Amino acid sequence: MDTxxxxxxxxxxxxxxxxxxxxAFLMCGDWHRADDHAQAAFVALHRHWRRIRGRDxxxxxxxxxxxxxxxxxxxxxxxxxxxxxxxxxVPDAAPARDAGDGxxxxxxxxxxxxxxxxRQRAVLVLRYFDDLDVAATAEALGCSEGTVKxxxxxxxxxxxxxxxxxxxDLRPAG
Amino acid sequence: MGETNDQDLTDMLRTAAPTTAPPAGFGIDDVVRASxxxxxxxxxxxxGGVAAVVLVLGGVxxxxxxxxxxxxxxxxxxxxxxxxxxxxxAVPPNAAAPTVPGPSDTGCVPMQDPGLRALxxxxxxxxxxxxxxxxxxxxKQGGGREVALEVDDGPAHGVLSxxxxxxxxxxxxxxxxxWARAGSPTASGGYVAVTSVSDSDSGAIPxxxxxxxxxxxxxxxx
Numbered sequence: 001m002d003t004x005x006x007x008x009x010x011x012x013x014x015x016x017x018x019x020x021x022x023x024a025f026l027m028c029g030d031w032h033r034a035d036d037h038a039q040a041a042f043v044a045l046h047r048h049w050r051r052i053r054g055r056d057x058x059x060x061x062x063x064x065x066x067x068x069x070x071x072x073x074x075x076x077x078x079x080x081x082x083x084x085x086x087x088x089x090v091p092d093a094a095p096a097r098d099a100g101d102g103x104x105x106x107x108x109x110x111x112x113x114x115x116x117x118x119r120q121r122a123v124l125v126l127r128y129f130d131d132l133d134v135a136a137t138a139e140a141l142g143c144s145e146g147t148v149k150x151x152x153x154x155x156x157x158x159x160x161x162x163x164x165x166x167x168x169d170l171r172p173a174g
Numbered sequence: 175m176g177e178t179n180d181q182d183l184t185d186m187l188r189t190a191a192p193t194t195a196p197p198a199g200f201g202i203d204d205v206v207r208a209s210x211x212x213x214x215x216x217x218x219x220x221x222g223g224v225a226a227v228v229l230v231l232g233g234v235x236x237x238x239x240x241x242x243x244x245x246x247x248x249x250x251x252x253x254x255x256x257x258x259x260x261x262x263x264a265v266p267p268n269a270a271a272p273t274v275p276g277p278s279d280t281g282c283v284p285m286q287d288p289g290l291r292a293l294x295x296x297x298x299x300x301x302x303x304x305x306x307x308x309x310x311x312x313x314k315q316g317g318g319r320e321v322a323l324e325v326d327d328g329p330a331h332g333v334l335s336x337x338x339x340x341x342x343x344x345x346x347x348x349x350x351x352x353w354a355r356a357g358s359p360t361a362s363g364g365y366v367a368v369t370s371v372s373d374s375d376s377g378a379i380p381x382x383x384x385x386x387x388x389x390x391x392x393x394x395x396x
Contacts, residue, residue, distance in 0.1 A: 006206070009202075010202050013202050013205065014202070017198060018195060018198070021195060021198060022191065022192060022195060025192065025195070026191065026192075031195065031196050031199075032199065035198060035199035035200055038200075039199075039200040039204065039205060039208070042200075042205045043205050043208045043209045043212060046205055046206060046209035047209050047212060047213060048305075071324070105186065105190055106190045106191075106192060109186060109187065109190045110190075110192075124187065127184075128184050128187035128188050129187060129188070129190075129191045131188070153180075156180050156183055156184070159183065160183060
């Protein structure tokens with residue numbers, strides 16, 4: 001890449017790195033793996049930067065990175081040596097005394113998210129953490145809007161089941 | 175259950191995103207370096223595939239060369255040593271008589287296995303021009319081979335992954351690590367492989383750009 005292209009990439013990287021890392025963390029629940037996935041997405045972006053940046057729309061770049069990131073995470077979960085194992089044992093919910101505490105709530109939700117199947121988890125993360133609408137989520141995951149809606153429903157059900165009775169402790173005091 | 179609960183749950187999700195994060199494990203330099211490395215490997219893999227086809231079409235039999243012929247073979251191979259940067263993967267199963275350590279011997283899995291990609295291309299021609307999907311750098315004990323592609327099939331698109339895990343190998347987590355290898359048939363009919371494995375989180379591989387030169391220099395002497 002020429003110098004100006006490298007500079008543009010560096011600016012985009014600086015602006016988006018933490019956001020991409022955070023999304024990856026919510027998907028895999030581990031900062032080290034999140035960094036692996038985020039880095040892989042940025043490496044892929046760098047390799048295709050000349051073609052992609054020509055579209056001159058940061059939303060296109062965001063969508064491309066998001067899509068690459070999600071594929072990386074979801075695909076990894078299918079690999080035999082890293083295949084996620086689902087269990088009927090639900091992680092303990094946060095103790096009642098932590099109810100209302102933001103950190104405890106976050107940790108409990110992130111832990112529960114890990115027991116949601118990867119595609120459904122991806123939909124939940126994109127829609128509710130990254131605040132994408134159905135259409136943008138469908139684009140990021142390469143699926144139809146109908147699939148996003150059904151995966152959202154199934155994902156929320158799975159998350160609710162993972163939280164169990166602990167969900168009541170997570171509700172903000174009202 | 176139903177809408178009210180879903181609303182509560184989504185409200186909680188929206189406000190539960192982590193606001194702090196540990197320091198990033200990678201920077202812009204790591205990304206650029208890995209990108210350049212991947213591009214170089216891609217070119218090497220393509221060149222390796224072409225070289226392999228030339229060898230097969232030319233009826234060259236590896237491993238039976240006499241000293242003179244062996245030197246010539248080594249010389250030819252040395253010229254294409256970078257083709258074998260990914261070690262085992264660039265060598266067709268029926269083209270390399272000498273025993274070459276495979277990825278399982280290093281415990282590392284090629285991120286995009288060129289050999290496996292070639293087999294996949296034969297089995298499913300529509301993916302021959304598919305772009306490689308982004309995958310994290312992984313390394314696992316016992317080896318394995320994989321390829322992941324971004325594919326389109328009419329209106330359907332997604333990632334097509336082929337993963338080979340040897341029988342009896344344990345299933346376990348990997349860890350980020352990079353590796354590279356250059357190899358060449360030797361004058362005596364053997365095979366020399368020069369491998370460098372990264373031990374750093376950045377994935378930077380020591381002397382990577384010199385591996386082919388080293389293999390070429392050693393080949394006529396072995």
